[in-house]
Every structure is written in structure tokens, then in C-alpha cells.
Amino acid sequence: MQFPDDDNGKMLEAMADAGIDLSAALDVDFFLVFEDQRDAESALEELGKSDLEGEIELLLNDESGKWELIVCLNMVPEYDTIVEQEISLHEFAQEFGGVTDGWGVMQHQEGDDDFADDAHECGDDCKH
Template structure:
């Protein structure tokens, strides 16, 4: 499989190399970061009201001293779909003074080998 030479493409290539079946649905976590807890809570409230597909989680990252909203979505990890969802969530996060901080597959799935607990970092990433 060939992937574009950017963060999303490199992540998908690494997943494929690790033996993950990229043709089936996986739980993909998208990370939104906020400096202020109220902004993160407001974003979650609006996502909940919008009936956003997937699960939402809020947690405080002590290393970066920022609030992280995790949007977990069951989806086939296709480049275009991942990039579109990441852009959509980044635009949304900006409305609450936040940014998208990449995505990842955060759990072992059947047949995924040793690949887990990693996410794509972009130029805004603080991890």
C-alpha cells in the first residue's frame, strides 16, 4: 500500500507494516487539546449536543499542563476519511481556543501485532 508522505500517511504506513488490517473498522482516537478546562468542557458539551458519533473523554495531561478531549470513533482508517475528520475536529476545536493534536489507535485489536498506544503528532503537538 502506498500512502501520502505526511503525518497521516506515515502513521497508516506504520500501522500496515505492523500488520493491522486497514480495511476493517478500528477504534480511532482523535485528540483535541485546550489550555483551559472550561473550554474543553464547553467543547464536550457541544459535541454531545451535536450527537457526535463515538465516545468522548476528558482528561488532564500533567506533562503538558493541558486538557485533552479524546473523541473515539469506530471507522475504517482510510487516509481521506482520517484527514477529513481531523480537519473537521480541528476547525471545531478552534472555536473553543483549542487545536487538534493528531489521532491514534490506542488499543490492541485482533491481529495488530505490537502496534498500539501511539498517535500522529502534528506541528501543534505538545507531547
């Protein structure tokens, strides 16, 4: 499979090389970064009101001291779709003084289940 020679293309190529099925829908995390907590919270509130179908989470990055808004979208990771979503989110973030800072996909790693909480009972809000 051929990928464009840019950061997004390289990321998709690395995912394919790692054996990830790029034809299946995956949870793709897009990262929006804000200097100011109030700007990040305003962006979070506005996204919550939008028709965006995904999960959003706001956290303080201890290393950078910046606020990260993580937008998780379940989607097929096609190059054009990724680029379109990045542009859209970047324009959105700029309205609140933020910028986008890439995207990624969490992979199931060998041993991930070793620390699973067997006593956990799923409720209506569970995402697994």
C-alpha cells in the same frame, strides 16, 4: 499499499507494517487540546449535543498541564476519511480556543489480558 508522504500517510503505513488490517473498522482516537478547563468542558458539552457517533473523554494531561478531549470514532482508517475528520475536529476545537493534536489507534499488545479483572461483570454501560 501506497500512502501519501505526510504524517497521516506515515502513520497509516506504520500501522500496515505492524500488521493492522486497515480495511476493518477500528477505534480511532482524535486528540483535541485546550489550555483552559472551561473551554474544554464547553467543547465536551457541545460535542455531546452533536450527532457525532463516538465516545468522548476529557482529561487533564499531567505532563503538559493541558486539557485533552479524546474523540474515539469507530471507522475504517482510510487516508481521506482521517484527513477529513481531522480538519472537521480542528475547526471545531478552534471555536473553543483549542487545537487538534493528532490521532492514534490502540493496539492489543501481547500480555494485555494478563491483568484482566476476571471478577468484572459487564453491565449496560460496558464498552467491551
